[in-house]
Amino acid sequence: MLELFKLPEKISESKMRIADRRGFILYIVITVLLGLAIMAFALNTFKTGAVTQLSRNVDQNRLALLAQSANSEVIAMLKSQVNLNPSSQTFAKFRSVFPTAGSPPPALPVTVDLISNFEPQKTVQLAKVGYNLKIRSSAVLTVFRRSSLNSMSAYNGYIDVISKAWREGAGEITMEAHERRDVRLIDLRHTLDKYALFVKNYSNDYNNTSRRLIVDGIKNVGTHDISRIFIGTDNYPTCVDPRKDLWFDIYYDDHKDLQGFAQIFGGNNLKEFPLAAETPADYPKFNRLFFESNKPFTSLGGVSVGMFVMNKQVTNEYERVINFAADACMTAAGVATEPYRVAAALKTKCQKAIQKLGNPNAYAQMMCQDFVDKAAGGNYANCEEFKKLLVTCQQNWTYRWGYTDAASLWKVDTPGRAPQDSTMPDRYAGLSNISMGSGNYGPYMSEYREVSGGAQYNPERWHVGVMQQFYGSDNDTPVLIEGKAYMRFFKLAYLDEFTATVPFFNPAPVNIRVITSKYLRKDKTGSFLTTPLTAELASNLYSDKLMKSRAIDDLSLNSLWGEKIKCYNGDGQQVEYDPMQYPAPIIEKPAQPAGSNVPATRFGRAVDFRNASWNYVSSTDFLAERAPGDGKLLYLDGFMYIMAGDLDLSGVTHFQGKGLIYIARGNCRLGNLERLNDQPTSDSLRIYLRQGDFIINPAVDDVVIEGSLTAFYDDPQGSSDPLQQGSIILSDRTRVTIYGNLLVDSLDLEASGNSGLAENGVLHIIHDPAVYNAAVTLNGTPLDPYHVSIGPVKTSFSFRAGGEES
Amino acid sequence: MDNARWIVVLSVILSMMVTLTLLKRYAGGPRLETPTTVENVAQTESARPAEQNRSVISLPSRREIPRFGQVSFPKPAVHTFSVDQPRDFDKMNESIKNEGALIR
Numbered sequence A: 001m002l003e004l005f006k007l008p009e010k011i012s013e014s015k016m017r018i019a020d021r022r023g024f025i026l027y028i029v030i031t032v033l034l035g036l037a038i039m040a041f042a043l044n045t046f047k048t049g050a051v052t053q054l055s056r057n058v059d060q061n062r063l064a065l066l067a068q069s070a071n072s073e074v075i076a077m078l079k080s081q082v083n084l085n086p087s088s089q090t091f092a093k094f095r096s097v098f099p100t101a102g103s104p105p106p107a108l109p110v111t112v113d114l115i116s117n118f119e120p121q122k123t124v125q126l127a128k129v130g131y132n133l134k135i136r137s138s139a140v141l142t143v144f145r146r147s148s149l150n151s152m153s154a155y156n157g158y159i160d161v162i163s164k165a166w167r168e169g170a171g172e173i174t175m176e177a178h179e180r181r182d183v184r185l186i187d188l189r190h191t192l193d194k195y196a197l198f199v200k201n202y203s204n205d206y207n208n209t210s211r212r213l214i215v216d217g218i219k220n221v222g223t224h225d226i227s228r229i230f231i232g233t234d235n236y237p238t239c240v241d242p243r244k245d246l247w248f249d250i251y252y253d254d255h256k257d258l259q260g261f262a263q264i265f266g267g268n269n270l271k272e273f274p275l276a277a278e279t280p281a282d283y284p285k286f287n288r289l290f291f292e293s294n295k296p297f298t299s300l301g302g303v304s305v306g307m308f309v310m311n312k313q314v315t316n317e318y319e320r321v322i323n324f325a326a327d328a329c330m331t332a333a334g335v336a337t338e339p340y341r342v343a344a345a346l347k348t349k350c351q352k353a354i355q356k357l358g359n360p361n362a363y364a365q366m367m368c369q370d371f372v373d374k375a376a377g378g379n380y381a382n383c384e385e386f387k388k389l390l391v392t393c394q395q396n397w398t399y400r401w402g403y404t405d406a407a408s409l410w411k412v413d414t415p416g417r418a419p420q421d422s423t424m425p426d427r428y429a430g431l432s433n434i435s436m437g438s439g440n441y442g443p444y445m446s447e448y449r450e451v452s453g454g455a456q457y458n459p460e461r462w463h464v465g466v467m468q469q470f471y472g473s474d475n476d477t478p479v480l481i482e483g484k485a486y487m488r489f490f491k492l493a494y495l496d497e498f499t500a501t502v503p504f505f506n507p508a509p510v511n512i513r514v515i516t517s518k519y520l521r522k523d524k525t526g527s528f529l530t531t532p533l534t535a536e537l538a539s540n541l542y543s544d545k546l547m548k549s550r551a552i553d554d555l556s557l558n559s560l561w562g563e564k565i566k567c568y569n570g571d572g573q574q575v576e577y578d579p580m581q582y583p584a585p586i587i588e589k590p591a592q593p594a595g596s597n598v599p600a601t602r603f604g605r606a607v608d609f610r611n612a613s614w615n616y617v618s619s620t621d622f623l624a625e626r627a628p629g630d631g632k633l634l635y636l637d638g639f640m641y642i643m644a645g646d647l648d649l650s651g652v653t654h655f656q657g658k659g660l661i662y663i664a665r666g667n668c669r670l671g672n673l674e675r676l677n678d679q680p681t682s683d684s685l686r687i688y689l690r691q692g693d694f695i696i697n698p699a700v701d702d703v704v705i706e707g708s709l710t711a712f713y714d715d716p717q718g719s720s721d722p723l724q725q726g727s728i729i730l731s732d733r734t735r736v737t738i739y740g741n742l743l744v745d746s747l748d749l750e751a752s753g754n755s756g757l758a759e760n761g762v763l764h765i766i767h768d769p770a771v772y773n774a775a776v777t778l779n780g781t782p783l784d785p786y787h788v789s790i791g792p793v794k795t796s797f798s799f800r801a802g803g804e805e806s
Numbered sequence B: 001m002d003n004a005r006w007i008v009v010l011s012v013i014l015s016m017m018v019t020l021t022l023l024k025r026y027a028g029g030p031r032l033e034t035p036t037t038v039e040n041v042a043q044t045e046s047a048r049p050a051e052q053n054r055s056v057i058s059l060p061s062r063r064e065i066p067r068f069g070q071v072s073f074p075k076p077a078v079h080t081f082s083v084d085q086p087r088d089f090d091k092m093n094e095s096i097k098n099e100g101a102l103i104r
Helices: A009-082 A089-095 A121-127 A259-265 A312-333 A343-357 A363-374 A384-396 A443-449 A619-626 B003-027 B086-102
Strands: A110-118 A133-146 A153-167 A170-187 A195-201 A211-216 A227-234 A246-249 A291-296 A398-404 A479-483 A485-495 A498-502 A508-512 A550-556 A565-568 A574-577 A614-618 A633-644 A647-649 A654-663 A668-670 A684-689 A694-696 A703-711 A735-744 A761-767 A786-802
Touching: A009 A089, A009 A110, A009 A121, A009 A133, A009 A153, A009 A170, A009 A786, A009 B003, A089 A110, A089 A786, A121 A133, A133 A170, A170 A633, A195 A211, A195 A761, A312 A343, A312 A363, A312 A384, A312 A508, A343 A363, A363 A384, A384 A498, A384 A508, A479 A485, A614 A619, A619 A633, A619 A647, A633 A786, A654 A786, A668 A703, A694 A703
Parallel strands: A195 A227, A195 A735, A211 A761, A227 A479, A246 A485, A614 A633, A633 A654, A647 A668, A654 A684, A668 A694, A684 A703, A703 A735, A735 A761
Antiparallel strands: A110 A133, A133 A153, A153 A170, A170 A786, A291 A398, A398 A485, A485 A550, A498 A508, A565 A574
């Protein structure tokens, strides 16, 4: 039986192997499937976590990016509105920091909510591509510091911009980006803006006829706004003249229509000295008198005929009469007459005549006897017959005088200032006729060229000519002129000739020729020329009580305008300045508050460097950043400080924006430079040189510069060294126009080394109303005097990730 | 372990490699980029970012001084009546010597 169940050995082994393999294959399959399952499961788990994490990362990154974008958009919006969009809230809110007439300066620190809960549209548009995101921004201005100078209205502050971004409905993810930017706020107006021209140092060019200066003030007649001009006398030439002033020669053609001219002279018609009827027709006439008058000698007062005993015209006539009497004696005695004699020789001649005639009752001998008895050399004062002549003179003399300008007396267009031909006759010769003076100069010039105390008495006095045009191109624009500035015109005077019969022993006609009242300096006393009269000769307003021909040089230059000038005083009150007074109420110092006593020498614009919006080490840095590309356009952004020049703006032709370029050291070269945008625009340029000169580009002629140019040397101020004086080098240009204002230490229109104007060149300064007061309204458009600079750099930047917004 | 069992182990390893390779290929994960040479930029000094050239269409020159028919000025600002005193300049000059040098 056992054998029955016993399988053949070979069969059972093979069957067993088959059974084993089946299990093995199944095992492999299961193993593979299990491996795949594990892998799939692991992968699924991994993917799910990664995707979740990734999506959160993406969300956060996206939100962070959008929050930054929102901040940038807010900054961009603020920048675009803060200076350029007066109708925007941003514009107004930034300016709310500045004090106004109605609101005092704020207590610092002060915060201003610029925007709150603002939705930056551009960023939101970007965000809504695929996601429904919410973005809200806010910006707060914090102002924490004011300029340390009262004259500078400027503030330091910063803006905090915060933008939050979150997914709508998934508020657990919120990103908040915060950034801070520095802000500089400045009111560019300054006390010097009211000056169209401010020159601290003495200049001898104010009557220059070959280089002209024209100042056009703001045209706003009737209000209290008026351009000012300050003319200083620092570094006046060394001289002994107690008056170290400046004189401006009026010119009939320029000034005849000004009210002051008419008031001073009683009209503006030209007049001439009258001549006797028998005067030849070709006798030179002086017909450029603004005022002409005459008085009998007896009504002048203060002078006596005794002052004329040594006068040539009188003594000559008396000598003629006595010679005639002596000759008459000799003729009557039948002897030959002797030649014409004077003084002691005449006395000898008279003695001989008396001896020859020997008739004490003869009138001729009586006259000779009087001469022999009383004459003392050339002095005939004690002669009775001479006294009769003087009395006749006293009774017949007519004093004539008239007022004219320098251009009528001298050839002011020529360098030597030769006398006009019309002044050749004695009656017109008192000031400029060379024969009456010394050297090659007439009395007026020679008296002031005279060396006294080692220097000329006063060289400024003899710079005669035609005053520069301070009342505009058409002489119709008022300005208020400060400084020791006096107008000047001249008086020509003489005692007119006459013919009259003198009651000598034998009455005889005499002809006393014109006695020229020539100019004599005031300190040379003892002459009828410098003896005060009791009569007033002045036509109006001023005083003239001297017989000499002279300069009337003590009227304020402002009186030429002829009316009260409305203006603001140093305290900002509306006042009226009345120049039509005598003595002249000149304004010696620049306008300043009561109690302040700052001399013009120390005027300038101090700045607080911490208010600077940009600091540049060099002008190269400045130009690279502010005038990029071809360098023709300059972008201004508030108060920009450059440590060292020279700053070469000769390649810059236009500017945009508003700013003050303050150069601590170095010159500034300028060519044509104007606003890019037409006025009315708030764009304006101010350049202040603390230690340097403006240099006009010599390669350009007919230069036009729109800007306020100031070169006031500081540290030291008031130096007599030309290298330490701020000026404008005009580079021999024919025409330089400054539409703004010009404030310099020294101004030389005619100078050696091509630094002045070319011959017949013109420096034309037109006071820009937007410089005079940067808050002006032009043609209905109010301009903005403020500038806000928002820094390009984030001074602080942070993120906050959180939740809760939904 | 006999040879058959080694075959099983190797087949499992092989199948896992194939699976991972396929997964990696079709899962769309990040691929390794060929490394590129980063340009070595000198960073010796941080220059100010200069503005790019702005395109200006034209820079017309007027050369005429504008005249305005209507000009009205507000009352001058209070600070424009302040005059810098000599001590202000002295202070400023000190400031230039100290703070002014710091910006260098």
